[in-house]
Amino acid sequence: MKNIVIIGNGISGITAARHIRKFSDHHIQVISAESEYFFSRTALMYVYMGHMNWKHLLPYENDFWRKNDINLVHDRVKTVKPEVKKVLLDKGEPIAYDDLIIATGSKPNKFGWPGQELKGVRGLYSKQDLEALEYYVPNKKVCKRAVIVGGGLIGIELAEMLRSRDIPVTMLVRESNFWNNVLPDEEAKMLNEHIREHHIDLRLERNLDSIIDDGNGKVKAIKVKETSEVIGCDYVGLTPGVSPNVSFLKDSDIEINKGVVVNRYLETNIDHVYAIGDCAEQKKPIGNRPPIEAVWYTGRMMGEVVAQTICGNKTAYNPGNWFNSAKFLDIEYQTYGWVFNQPQNGDDDFYWKHPDENICIHIHYERSSRKFKGINTFGFRLRHEVMDKWLNEERSVDFVIDHIDEANFDPEFYEDPTKAIKKAFYKKHSNKAAV
Amino acid sequence: MSLDRNLSLTGEAPRKLNHQQKLSTAVGILGLIILLLASFNVQLQPRWMFLTLALSAIAGGIIWFAKASYSGIPKGIKNDGAFLKPMTSRGVVAYATGIGLTGFYIILYFFPELIGLNENGANTGLIALFDPLSQFLANRPASQWFVYGTLYTIAILFFGIKFMWKYRHNRYQRLRTFSVSFFQLGFAFIIPELMARLNSKDFSLPYYDLKNIWPLNYYNFQQYRVDSMIEAGDVGLGLLIFGVVSIFIITPILTFKYGKRWYCSWVCGCGGLAETAGDPYRHLSDKSTRAWKIERWLVHGVVVFVTLMTTAVIYSYLGTDTSKYWLTKSSFLLGVAGILSLIFAWVMIFKRERIQKDAKYAAIGFFVLIIGLMGLHFISSTDQLFLLSAGDLQKSYGFLIGSIFSGVVGTGFYPILGNRVWCRFGCPMAAILGFQQKLFSRFRISTNGGQCISCGNCSTYCEMGIDVRAYAQKGQNIVRSSCVGCGICSAVCPRGVLKLENDKVKGRINPKDVLLGNDVNLMEYVNSKIKNF
Incomplete structure (x- = not known):
């Protein structure tokens, strides 16, 4: 023992x-x-x-x-x-x-901004961060506006939290579209719109210059680097990664x-x-x-x-296929395998979006071999086990599209997007259509 | 921990009620005030006009409130502030509502004369207010049950609309709610009232809600009902046979194919009310293992009780002479004993490994008890089966289970204990369906590989108090007898981990210890090792 x-x-x-x-x-x-x-x-x-x-x-x-x-x-x-x-x-x-x-x-990361240690400036990671949020931002009377610095997964969660109490939120995002360092343009732009639909003041390609003291060691405002604009706020959420x-x-x-x-x-x-x-x-x-x-x-x-x-069975960390998931306000996101914000060298992509709803998929595959590399889905749930199996079996993009309905994990009676996905894919790849 | 208190005490409701929500609440309360005034015998003439006014105000208030809450904002999960608003987090107003509802049920069940029931003359008060509608539908004066049925139906229909608005992004929820509304309006309300119209001096059918199946409908086989069904000729006999067929044939087939949800959250009236008017309280259910234990003993105890009671009642009015009627006291008892023995033997032989130790002991105990009591009949000369008279058994069941448990506690306590207290702890129908769902069904809630983040939304919003997360975070499918298949766990999951589905029986139960995502060899190694534990 x-x-x-x-x-x-x-x-x-x-x-x-x-x-x-x-x-x-x-x-x-x-x-x-x-x-x-x-x-x-x-x-x-x-x-x-x-x-x-x-x-x-x-x-x-x-x-x-x-x-x-x-x-x-x-x-x-x-x-x-x-x-x-x-x-x-x-x-x-x-x-x-x-x-x-x-x-x-x-x-939470802090990049040496002036004023980053002021009261009312926090990340959102720990239980203590949550307590601080409840203290500094109990309602919209105490906090007239909050500024969130950083547009990643925690930033969007923090924005959703604050909006649930009707607090005006400004979000400074370094990239030209939300989470664009990870997501392809199409998805990132869809999220821009969705974020604004929730009345979040999304500022793209904006960085934090400094955080301004109210004279008592508490935040009063922030200054935007690119425009020198000063935005008054009672809370600053620092979410540029961890x-x-x-x-x-x-x-x-x-x-x-x-x-x-x-x-x-x-x-x-x-x-x-x-x-x-x-x-x-x-x-x-x-x-x-x-x-x-x-x-x-x-x-x-x-x-x-x-x-x-x-326990005596020496084992190497040997992760299988990459997967992840998140939820951006009302839109669920899943990813299996690798989809980057741009197709890698020698890769191609296939993107499909529902004409009216926030439902889309994005597939990356090797151009020459047509090997399936990964998939992003928004508003459409996929079966982890099936995707993992296909990635292990190194299936082709054509196979994945042909069988995409087998991976559908949406609740029963949901409108099934797989038919439209297949149609769009075959239209684009009409010369290779194979069933 | 002091922090718990801090967080929940200082946490503020997201948006206090907006103006429209306040006004619509006032309109709904206005409708209730009219009903209250009628109860105090204020003369409201003409009655049909005030009845229409009251019911429209209630219905309109609910719809307006729903519009004020959900329209004009993006569709999605709408649980903001559930634990911060006093009405849905056991605040003063929730207790007041609970007491009000409880009081209503006590008057309804035990003192209907207080709201104007008069069986020997004209109704007065609240019940009289409903006379015009009852005359119109069934051609007879209203009773307390008609008043209750009308309000119940309105609650399901209009809170149902509110629910569909809230879950407008979710087609499973919309269809399911449409279904319970349909069955309530048609089967529980309109058809029985129209059937009453057909009754005359020489033809009479009892009130029969076709979807209300024994043992939930515990009085279905009482003498007066069986007599009147038999006397009503082919139609009545058809109903009687349907009553037996629905529990012994229809129910097992549908539960095998779809799980007990086909009944509990698509058809049943109790489920219907819980899912619509009761929806704002679903997160108040107790998730502790202690509550689960109480649930198992209580709900199966009720099954034993209702079986004994029904057997005793039927036994009491059967004859002993085979030449008069094919079914006699003795053949009936032998039949019941036979069915119970078959079920017991099937479980013990084929499904032994699927039930827990305490359940096994309980099953043996119950079985011995029932068979023993029946045996007494053959060795003693007493006319009373089970030592108590059938009348006493029936009365105590009706009082304790039928009225107190399902009504006063089950619905009156919605705002305090959650919306499925009756279904979870008391309903014998749910217990029987659940027993089958666990042992013999294609239904399960599938877990999506390794995607669970243990956030706890599924467990929190499970109205049946199932700790869904405990299974999901192990990558294990959820196969629980109490699951009514409402689908809310799947809806509130932020990562797309849960899916209700009917699939092959094989592979339904899948214990896992290392989840998808890791080294395949390690997964196989650990999972096979755990199986052998």
């Missing part, structure tokens, strides 16, 4: 703990300063919007942890001393470990670049110390994946893998 210590109770750390418990009777301790119990970070927005209460964010009942002998420690880790195999805490006694898993996730939350390790011997550097086995440079989830940085990127993957799913997958290694 080993002493396993896990720093961080997010999806990565908790998945690791659950799987270690399943395969062993090791002593498990999970340390978190953020919250007493594991909660779903992706659902923070729904508490502010009143769709759920805090307790609904907890995926396991509170006695689950005691029943499964997973010990929760509500404390902050000051630093790690690998030379004596100990973790030092703010309040509690040092904890000794045999194996240590670092799963401390991310923190970076690994690893500064507490800087004095330890654990190798840090942007994140904790790990090999394919999620091992750090120090024996018996592992890192998983958002805070881990692959020494060599895997395929098209970035070295740091700050995604719920990859955090979970790394947790599953590291548990195997710790």
Whole structure:
């Protein structure tokens, strides 16, 4: 029996703990300063919007942890001393470990803007960020306007949250269309429109210059870099991405670049110390994946893998086909395989959009071999298992279109877009139409 | 945790009611005030005019409120502020509504004379206000049940329109709501009233809502009903046979093909009210495992109760002489014992592994109890089956289950306990359909590979208190007896993870431990290992 210590109770750390418990009777301790119990970070927005209460964010009942002998420690880790195999805490006694898993996730990016430490300037990542939001932005009387800096997945969630309380929102987005660094123009432009339909003041190709103090250490306004326009606001949401939350390790011997550097086995440079989830940085990127993957799913997958290694079945992190999903206000998004904002060299694309609704798909494929590379869908749900299988089987784009109805995961009785998709594809590729 | 309180106390409703919502609420309340004045015997003449005014105000108020809430904004999920508005998060106004509804049910069931019922003369008060409509439809004065039926139908129809507006992007929800509205208006309201028109001195049918199947319709096989159906010739006999066929043949076939949703959220009147008027309260259901445990004992206890009661009632009016009528006390009891033994044996032999340990013990216990009590009949000479008289059993069932549970608690407590309290904890029909749904059906809610983010919308908005997320985050399909297939979990899921579907029975249950997305070898390795646990 080993002493396993896990720093961080997010999806990565908790998945690791659950799987270690399943395969062993090791002593498990999970340390978190953020919250007493594991909660779903992706659902923070729904508490502010009143769709759920805090307790609904907890995926396991509170006695689950005691029943499964997973010990929760509500404390902050000051630093790690690998030379004596100990973790030092703010309040509690040092904890000794045999194996240590670092799963401390991310923190919101701040790019050295003047005024970024003012009151009322926050990211949206942690439970404490949610509390701050409730404090600074309870309603439109207290907060006359909010400015969101950064147009990614968290930015749009924050905008949706604020709009649910009728708060005027201005959004500064660096790209020429929303999330255009990831999405192709067509989808990004559709989202521009949808965002404006929700009365969000979307400013494209605009960057933050500085945040202005009201004289009492609180935000009063922001200044836009390109236009020097000053926009009065009571809250600034900083959502230009996240970076690994690893500064507490800087004095330890654990190798840090942007994140904790790990090999394919999620091992750090120090024996018996592992890192998983958002805070881990692959020494060599895997395929098209970035070295740091700050995604719920990859955090979970790394947790599953590291548990195997710790329980004696040494396993490499070997993710399958890329997939992801999100929801932009009312529009659901799924992606399987790789679709970039421009087709890669030698690739072609096929785009179809419903004439009236916010429903569209975008496929990338190799021009010469016609090999299917990936698909984006908006407002149309696909079956993960089917898409994964086709990607594994290296199917052609023609096959995928011919069988797209088999992957339809929309609720029963929904208007079926697959016929129109096929028609549009065959029209475009009439010379290659094959059924 | 103090934070919980902070977040829910300081959290503010997104938009307080806008002007139109306030005005439309006032119009609806005006309609209710007319009904209230009538209850206090204020003379409102002509009655048909005030009745029309009251019902139109209620219906119009609801539609206007729906328009003020959902029109002119993009379609999509509309749950903003559900836990911040007092009406939908157990605020004072919710308790007041609950008490009001509960009081209404108590008067309706136990003191109908307070709202003007007079069986020996002209009605007065509220019931008299409904006389013109009852005369028009059924050619007879109104009763408290007619008043209730009318209000119930209006609630389903107009809150149904509100619901369809709210979910206008979701065709499953729209069709389902159209269906329950249709069955309520046609089968529960208009057809039985028109049937009453046909009644004369030598031809009389009991009130029969064809979609209301035993055991939900626990009084269907009572003596007065069976007698009058048999006396009414072929039509009556047809109805009687339909009553038996619907529970033993139609129900199992449809539940096998579509799950119990075909009934609970597409046809049933109780489900209809829960899904329309009760929709704003669906998130209040208790999701704890403790509640699940209470649910299993309570709802199956009611099934045993209704089986015993119905058996005793039918037994009490059957004869003993085979030459007079083919069905006698003894042959009936043997028949019931035979059916129960067959079901019990089938489950224990073929479906053993699908039921939990405590359910197994309970099943054995119930089975022994029922068969034992029936056995008493053959060894003792008492005329009372099950030690109690059939009349007492029937009365206590009607009081405890039929009135208190399904009405006073089941509907009166919507704003406090959620909208499916009766369906989940009390309805014997739901329990029987659920039993079959779990063991013998093509229906399941499929989980979409590894896409779940454990956000909890599905569990929160499950009116039956199923912890949907617990399955979805394991990549496991949801096969639960209590699921009524309302489809809201699938609707509120932000990542497209859930789909209600009917498919092959094989592969319906799919335990997984490592989810799609990871190394294929690891998935196979871990999942096969977990299976052997």
